[in-house]
């Protein structure tokens with residue numbers, strides 16, 4: 470396996486930058502997810518690494534070789550696509566053997582590699598079947614096997630699970646994670662599904678508009694989103710982002726909502742605001758860090774319930790606050806009705822504060 474380095478990578482179409490100054494390192498054996506909304510540039514980035522598209526500028530290094538000008542076949546990569554494109558007339562065995570035959574490997578070596586891949590992916594019993602005799606998940610496993618037999622330096626995967634139904638996706642997600650664990654493979658994986666990225670990847674590269682927004686472990690990205698885009702994209706339901714105004718009252722920092730209420734900040738959060746250049750502050754809070762009260766209590770701010778969605782284990786409530794929609798989760802026995810007056814208490818230790826102008830997280834120091 471190999472490490473992959475993207476250094477100031479650009480892909481432009483005229484004045485439009487599909488990939489804009491992206492730099493990141495995928496360490497040897499790491500599983501990295503490129504994640505972001507449709508059109509953010511993740512597939513383009515993957516295709517640049519694969520050599521399916523020419524780069525505009527920058528460098529791509531695989532192992533210790535700069536591969537900018539190498540053909541895909543010379544990059545020692547294997548791709549797995551959403552559309553697995555198996556040969557319908559060939560058995561699973563022949564589908565797996567084909568790329569090796571093309572490389573003119575000896576027959577006994579092909580046989581050994583195919584059987585080893587089938588063993589790793591638990592499909593030895595499927596080797597004589599044709600693709601149409603397989604389930605979607607089994608077909609996807611064959612596609613993975615076809616990449617595996619090539620023993621590449623890097624696996625590049627573009628939404629490989631998106632053709633599967635929801636249940637199978639969850640199952641294949643675990644299998645892919647196991648595959649990575651067993652092989653210690655270097656994997657770059659494109660997905661628009663933040664949950665896939667969070668659950669499988671060692672690191673996630675969150676992209677938006679061709680720009681790399683944050684590159685870190687899912688836990689770090691979740692706990693310390695670099696900006697409002699990342700904060701709202703990672704996590705479900707989305708983090709609530711509430712625009713407020715910071716001011717100083719009797720020496721203490723308070724945040725004031727559009728309705729006129731004020732929320733005094735803890736000393737830690739106050740220090741953050743003192744460091745910020747702006748008075749326009751956006752409070753970010755995940756649903757599980759907001760307490761819903763049915764009566765006024767100190768430190769809770771008044772809001773109005775909008776929708777109430779019981780899911781069994783928890784009930785999700787949406788409420789209006791300072792012109793924003795706030796997502797809150799409450800135990801199923803809490804009875805809330807749409808339009809009811811409620812009070813929200815934010816956990817000061819787990820709240821996020823963003824600069825309302827730059828949209829960047831306000832740092833502690």
Ligand SMILES: Nc1ncnc2c1ncn2[C@@H]1O[C@H](COP(=O)(O)OP(=O)(O)OP(=O)(O)O)[C@@H](O)[C@H]1O
Nearest residue numbers: 482485487505506507508509510511512513514661
């Ligand atoms: N040949 C092209 N000419 C001009 N613009 C292009 C071309 N190919 C891609 N783009 C644009 O580049 C941007 C990034 O596309 P890309 O396919 O990488 O997005 P993506 O994040 O993978 O999205 P999706 O999840 O929808 O596949 C998009 O805005 C797309 O319209």
